[in-house]
Amino acid sequence: MPDFLELSEVSAKDLRLIIDDARKVKIERNGKTRGLLDAGTPLADHVVALIFEKNSTRTRLSFDVGVRQMGGQSIVLASTDLQRSRGETIKDTAQVLSRYVDLIMIRTFADKVIREMAEHASVPVINGLTDYSHPCQIMADVMTFEEKAGPIKGKTVVWVGTGNNVCNSFLHAAGQFGFNFVFCGPEGFDPDQKAVSFATSGGGAFVIDRNPFNCVSAADMIVTDAWISMHEEAGGNDKQKLHAYQVNQKLLSHARPDVLFMHCMPAHREEEVTSEVLDGPNSVILDEVENRLHVQKSIMKWCLGLL
Numbered sequence: 001m002p003d004f005l006e007l008s009e010v011s012a013k014d015l016r017l018i019i020d021d022a023r024k025v026k027i028e029r030n031g032k033t034r035g036l037l038d039a040g041t042p043l044a045d046h047v048v049a050l051i052f053e054k055n056s057t058r059t060r061l062s063f064d065v066g067v068r069q070m071g072g073q074s075i076v077l078a079s080t081d082l083q084r085s086r087g088e089t090i091k092d093t094a095q096v097l098s099r100y101v102d103l104i105m106i107r108t109f110a111d112k113v114i115r116e117m118a119e120h121a122s123v124p125v126i127n128g129l130t131d132y133s134h135p136c137q138i139m140a141d142v143m144t145f146e147e148k149a150g151p152i153k154g155k156t157v158v159w160v161g162t163g164n165n166v167c168n169s170f171l172h173a174a175g176q177f178g179f180n181f182v183f184c185g186p187e188g189f190d191p192d193q194k195a196v197s198f199a200t201s202g203g204g205a206f207v208i209d210r211n212p213f214n215c216v217s218a219a220d221m222i223v224t225d226a227w228i229s230m231h232e233e234a235g236g237n238d239k240q241k242l243h244a245y246q247v248n249q250k251l252l253s254h255a256r257p258d259v260l261f262m263h264c265m266p267a268h269r270e271e272e273v274t275s276e277v278l279d280g281p282n283s284v285i286l287d288e289v290e291n292r293l294h295v296q297k298s299i300m301k302w303c304l305g306l307l
């Protein structure tokens with residue numbers, strides 16, 4: 001059964017299947033209470049391990065609630081809960097977990113941890129964020145974009161800020177869903193070159209433009225993220241260099257009035273984005289939050305051969 005490790009490694013057809021299923025189930029559940037079981041309880045008789053080696057609010061809640069809605073059972077584990085924190089190898093951890101659970105979701109640091117986990121687990125592994133990428137988030141973001149503005153193919157996403165893990169997964173998504181991607185950040189903060197190479201594989205363009213006011217005029221969507229991710233430490237004058245890339249109302253006034261604004265959250269208000277924008281009419285951050293739940297349920301079903 002397949003792992004869900006990077007958006008660049010799942011076929012575009014399967015990514016579309018996942019989003020279509022998520023939209024369908026979301027509509028079926030509309031207005032129902034959060035604890036209501038999904039029709040057919042697709043995860044009945046399944047146990048899912050949710051491992052968090054970094055902090056999380058959205059990923060933790062959305063995966064756990066998602067498993068419950070599908071009639072499955074979840075076990076949430078912090079890194080300190082596992083012998084891994086005392087040196088047990090990833091290989092042994094993966095093999096042991098595979099004797100108890102049907103699916104593993106892990107949020108961790110280095111990409112190689114996920115790779116090793118997937119190599120040695122006999123059950124599917126889902127990437128719940130690494131230092132390199134955050135594929136589940138971007139599936140929710142593509143779903144959110146399409147709910148609000150129709151097919152994303154051929155549209156223009158402008159990333160303002162640092163080329164981090166969320167940005168890398170956006171580049172993978174650009175390649176798979178065929179949208180244009182503009183990276184707008186200071187020199188020294190560009191995204192991973194391999195992810196950049198993948199971005200144009202679906203027919204969309206990739207552009208680096210260091211002038212935010214130029215970039216946003218063509219944007220269907222503007223997206224940003226924390227300047228300092230969980231695995232990073234701020235360099236001496238990083239924030240000073242990034243200050244010109246804050247998403248604020250002045251920047252938005254150079255964009256189309258119906259431009260969508262996204263942020264995976266947690267947001268650092270008045271740093272990478274102002275409250276005025278986060279809480280303003282272009283912002284769809286809470287739809288992104290909700291769609292994490294819907295799309296990850298479909299990702300879990302896909303991993304288990306249930307789609």
Ligand code: CP
Pocket residue numbers: 055056057058059060129137264265266
């Ligand atoms: N966006 C996101 O992954 O949020 P958490 O870190 O709260 O899980």
Ligand code: NVA
Pocket residue numbers: 129164165166225226228229230231264265266
């Ligand atoms: N880039 C951020 C995303 C958090 C969901 C981080 O890795 O901390």
